[in-house]
Amino acid sequence: MLELRGVTAGYGQFTALWDVSLRVEAGEAVAVVGPNGAGKTTLLRVVSGLIPPRSGDLVFEGRSLAGRRAHEVVAHGIAHVPEGRRLFPQLTVADNLRMGAFLPPARRAFQETLERVFQLFPVLAERRRQRAGSLSGGEQQMLAIGRALMSRPRLILLDEPSMGLAPVMVLRLFDLIRRVREEGYTILVVEQNVRQVLKLVDRAYLLEVGRIRMEGRAEALAEQDFVRKAYVGL
Amino acid sequence: MIEPIFLAEAAVNGLLLGGVLALLALGLNLIFGVLDIVWVAYVDLVMLCMYLVYFLVMLYGWPVWLAGLAGVALGVALGVAVHLLIITPILSSPPINQFLATGGLLFFVQSFATFLWTTDHRSVRLALPIIEVGGMFLSFARLAAFTLSILALLGLYLFLTRTYIGTAIRAVSQDREAMALMGASPQRVYVVTSAVGGAMAGLAAALLSIQYSVHPHFGAAFGPITFMICVLGGLGNMVGAFVASFVMSEIISVGGVVWSTEMGYVIAFALFIVMMFVRPGGILARRD
Amino acid sequence: MAPRVVALAVLALLVAGPFLPMGGLRPYVLHVVIQIYIWAFIGGAWSLMGRFGLVSLGHGAFLGLGAYTTTLLWNFYGLTPWLGTPAAAALTALLALVVAYPCSRFRILGHYFALVTLAVGEVVRLLIVAERDWTGGSLGLTLRPAASDASLLAAQYADKRVFYYAALLVWLGGLWVWRRLDRSMTRSAMEAIGEDEVAAASVGIHVTRFKLAVTVLSAVLTALGGVLYAQYITYVNPETLSGIGVSLRIVFAVVLGGMYSLLGPTVGTALTVSLSEYLRVVFGVKFIGMAETIYGLLLMLFIIFLPSGIYGSLHDLLRRRRPAGAGARA
Numbered sequence: 001m002l003e004l005r006g007v008t009a010g011y012g013q014f015t016a017l018w019d020v021s022l023r024v025e026a027g028e029a030v031a032v033v034g035p036n037g038a039g040k041t042t043l044l045r046v047v048s049g050l051i052p053p054r055s056g057d058l059v060f061e062g063r064s065l066a067g068r069r070a071h072e073v074v075a076h077g078i079a080h081v082p083e084g085r086r087l088f089p090q091l092t093v094a095d096n097l098r099m100g101a102f103l104p105p106a107r108r109a110f111q112e113t114l115e116r117v118f119q120l121f122p123v124l125a126e127r128r129r130q131r132a133g134s135l136s137g138g139e140q141q142m143l144a145i146g147r148a149l150m151s152r153p154r155l156i157l158l159d160e161p162s163m164g165l166a167p168v169m170v171l172r173l174f175d176l177i178r179r180v181r182e183e184g185y186t187i188l189v190v191e192q193n194v195r196q197v198l199k200l201v202d203r204a205y206l207l208e209v210g211r212i213r214m215e216g217r218a219e220a221l222a223e224q225d226f227v228r229k230a231y232v233g234l
Numbered sequence: 235m236i237e238p239i240f241l242a243e244a245a246v247n248g249l250l251l252g253g254v255l256a257l258l259a260l261g262l263n264l265i266f267g268v269l270d271i272v273w274v275a276y277v278d279l280v281m282l283c284m285y286l287v288y289f290l291v292m293l294y295g296w297p298v299w300l301a302g303l304a305g306v307a308l309g310v311a312l313g314v315a316v317h318l319l320i321i322t323p324i325l326s327s328p329p330i331n332q333f334l335a336t337g338g339l340l341f342f343v344q345s346f347a348t349f350l351w352t353t354d355h356r357s358v359r360l361a362l363p364i365i366e367v368g369g370m371f372l373s374f375a376r377l378a379a380f381t382l383s384i385l386a387l388l389g390l391y392l393f394l395t396r397t398y399i400g401t402a403i404r405a406v407s408q409d410r411e412a413m414a415l416m417g418a419s420p421q422r423v424y425v426v427t428s429a430v431g432g433a434m435a436g437l438a439a440a441l442l443s444i445q446y447s448v449h450p451h452f453g454a455a456f457g458p459i460t461f462m463i464c465v466l467g468g469l470g471n472m473v474g475a476f477v478a479s480f481v482m483s484e485i486i487s488v489g490g491v492v493w494s495t496e497m498g499y500v501i502a503f504a505l506f507i508v509m510m511f512v513r514p515g516g517i518l519a520r521r522d
Numbered sequence: 523m524a525p526r527v528v529a530l531a532v533l534a535l536l537v538a539g540p541f542l543p544m545g546g547l548r549p550y551v552l553h554v555v556i557q558i559y560i561w562a563f564i565g566g567a568w569s570l571m572g573r574f575g576l577v578s579l580g581h582g583a584f585l586g587l588g589a590y591t592t593t594l595l596w597n598f599y600g601l602t603p604w605l606g607t608p609a610a611a612a613l614t615a616l617l618a619l620v621v622a623y624p625c626s627r628f629r630i631l632g633h634y635f636a637l638v639t640l641a642v643g644e645v646v647r648l649l650i651v652a653e654r655d656w657t658g659g660s661l662g663l664t665l666r667p668a669a670s671d672a673s674l675l676a677a678q679y680a681d682k683r684v685f686y687y688a689a690l691l692v693w694l695g696g697l698w699v700w701r702r703l704d705r706s707m708t709r710s711a712m713e714a715i716g717e718d719e720v721a722a723a724s725v726g727i728h729v730t731r732f733k734l735a736v737t738v739l740s741a742v743l744t745a746l747g748g749v750l751y752a753q754y755i756t757y758v759n760p761e762t763l764s765g766i767g768v769s770l771r772i773v774f775a776v777v778l779g780g781m782y783s784l785l786g787p788t789v790g791t792a793l794t795v796s797l798s799e800y801l802r803v804v805f806g807v808k809f810i811g812m813a814e815t816i817y818g819l820l821l822m823l824f825i826i827f828l829p830s831g832i833y834g835s836l837h838d839l840l841r842r843r844r845p846a847g848a849g850a851r852a
Contacts, residue, residue, distance in 0.1 A: 074417035341818030348811030458644030
């Protein structure tokens with residue numbers, strides 16, 4: 001479904017990704033893990049069009065999206081839940097969700113999609129008139145994911161969903177992400193919380209200093225040293 | 235001693251003026267909130283629309299309301315044109331350059347108007363009635379202008395809260411990048427915002443035409459007040475600007491009657507300085 | 523050092539200026555050059571703030587306050603401008619403090635600060651116009667002529683050469699102040715503040731104090747420029763000496779020539795003054811307003827196409843010509 005071929009990208013004079021290649025098949029859940037500063041966020045920003053790749057290609061469902069701007073990429077069926085959630089703090093929960101359905105096809109199916117989102121995240125229905133900025137961390141993350149779902153994407157990019165959340169909340173969140181995945185969405189998630197995310201996904205890539213160092217099935221990677229190190233904190 | 239009835243009249247007139255000032259202040263704030271750029275030449279665009287209304291009515295005999303609509307249309311056109319031609323190239327320039335660019339527009343517009351139409355004051359001569367309300371004499375023109383501006387502001391409120399694009403405009407002012415991730419082209423949102431800002435300028439022009447005469451340096455009279463209102467209300471703060479508009483207009487109106495028009499300005503300035511010390515973020519600044 | 527020799531040569535030329543043959547154009551040339559000195563001085567004063575990110579669009583307030591104070595004191599009380607100037611400086615410093623203190627204390631920066639200064643500049647203009655009974659309003663005020671053609675007491679001289687040297691001295695003085703500030707602790711402190719106020723404060727830099735100091739210095743120097751201008755032209759007018767128009771002109775000249783260099787404001791001012799004069803001569807009284815229209819148009823075009831000013835654009839151009847280095851910065 002999604003394929004990155006030899007993507008190199010960065011900011012100004014700084015290169016964050018070097019010749020990165022990866023694939024995500026339809027229906028899969030894939031994770032990209034790695035330490036801080038590895039370039040994981042940059043990777044997602046390239047996929048969603050916030051940053052153009054300097055070289056290499058980005059192919060989604062057979063179409064090359066390299067160089068397409070963010071608002072065009074969304075129309076192709078990729079939704080990005082950014083790092084730090086990036087909600088509209090002064091808008092209500094309902095308005096945030098409405099903005100997720102900005103594109104005309106999403107607008108037409110607004111009610112239906114909204115129902116699905118409320119089923120997945122009942123707390124959002126309760127707090128629909130509340131300002132997004134006043135929600136708790138976990139609720140904000142749910143809203144951010146719900147907002148992404150409103151555009152009726154086929155691929156969802158999740159950037160560090162567990163960031164800033166209490167451990168209990170993280171478990172709940174990953175449960176919810178699992179349910180989203182079960183609804184049929186393809187997921188590409190970037191995470192520092194290696195252990196938890198490997199339990200969620202089918203395959204994973206290890207990104208270090210802008211390059212893919214390792215890839216494989218989640219269970220296989222979970223046995224690797226670096227995971228043990230991350231967990232024990234060596 | 236001023237008779238209370240004159241004070242009351244001044245207060246009411248201040249209220250009526252406030253409505254139109256609010257259009258100006260909110261238009262400017264809307265654009266700033268979304269684009270992060272202050273259109274220094276905003277009130278001069280109003281001046282251009284006023285000239286259009288003047289010429290349509292006095293030279294071509296159009297009815298005032300129709301000329302007013304034309305004024306609004308010109309406002310929209312100017313808003314979009316300014317955005318595409320001047321603002322878009324300097325979107326990522328440092329603020330100082332942005333001020334100079336719109337400042338250059340100010341010089342250009344004021345001088346070109348002087349060149350084309352000389353500095354003569356031109357007035358749309360309408361014999362609109364004076365209405366007596368409880369001993370106060372109020373001009374129908376002012377009442378009409380006030381009513382229409384309030385309706386327009388209401389319309390703006392509904393637009394910003396009930397429509398997709400309106401909510402998108404609010405969203406962009408809170409997080410530009412996130413809105414791009416929703417599928418909204420930033421350029422499109424900017425153009426719509428500029429068009430709405432321009433429309434408000436055009437409407438203000440139409441409403442001011444029936445109360446004041448127009449001349450190339452009209453912006454020099456109403457510009458500073460508009461900027462002061464924006465700062466007083468908190469730059470980018472729509473509700474603050476709304477409140478500040480009426481505060482300012484009351485001071486100018488009542489101060490103008492009690493002392494003189496000039497003293498009205500002096501007091502407004504004094505208040506402005508005091509506010510700077512007391513609530514520098516603006517009247518309704520949040521303590522965050 | 524070659525640059526020093528060049529500088530001295532140029533200085534010698536400038537000093538000899540009024541005695542060089544110029545055909546019949548001497549009074550006119552001196553007039554233009556005097557204006558360049560004065561406005562370059564004012565531009566330099568503005569750049570003391572501008573280079574540190576304190577962009578003021580209201581320097582017209584200080585200009586007007588300075589000019590009108592000395593003029594009014596002379597016209598109404600016969601107070602010599604030599605005493606009027608400290609009064610003007612004091613008043614201007616007070617205004618600067620009143621505006622800058624809350625801005626600094628409450629961290630009003632960027633657009634907000636610029637808009638506040640714009641409002642202040644305009645209010646000063648409005649006040650001058652409003653109090654027309656004693657300020658002459660928008661018609662302006664003529665400096666009361668002194669008893670003789672050359673009066674030190676009144677600081678009025680019919681001979682332009684006196685003002686030429688006075689303006690030259692003031693301009694050089696401005697450059698000296700710029701240099702001193704550039705090499706002082708204040709400069710480093712202000713740059714730190716410009717980058718990150720909180721970080722600067724956390725290492726003990728008294729942010730408010732520095733900002734106020736720079737603002738007051740800039741304001742007072744601007745006021746001095748205004749006084750000199752008033753004494754030279756012997757006429758003050760709210761449009762020329764306060765308000766957004768003159769404020770923007772000052773800023774434009776500095777940005778044009780380069781905000782961060784010693785001679786930037788001078789270069790920029792020389793260009794803008796020459797441009798204004800040229801346009802005025804070409805269009806004169808025939809097409810009122812056309813000169814300004816072109817000025818505004820050029821200003822817009824310039825900002826759009828040459829945003830880093832002349833110095834900056836030249837710099838970029840030269841950098842592109844040289845072969846790209848390794849490119850990898852640390």
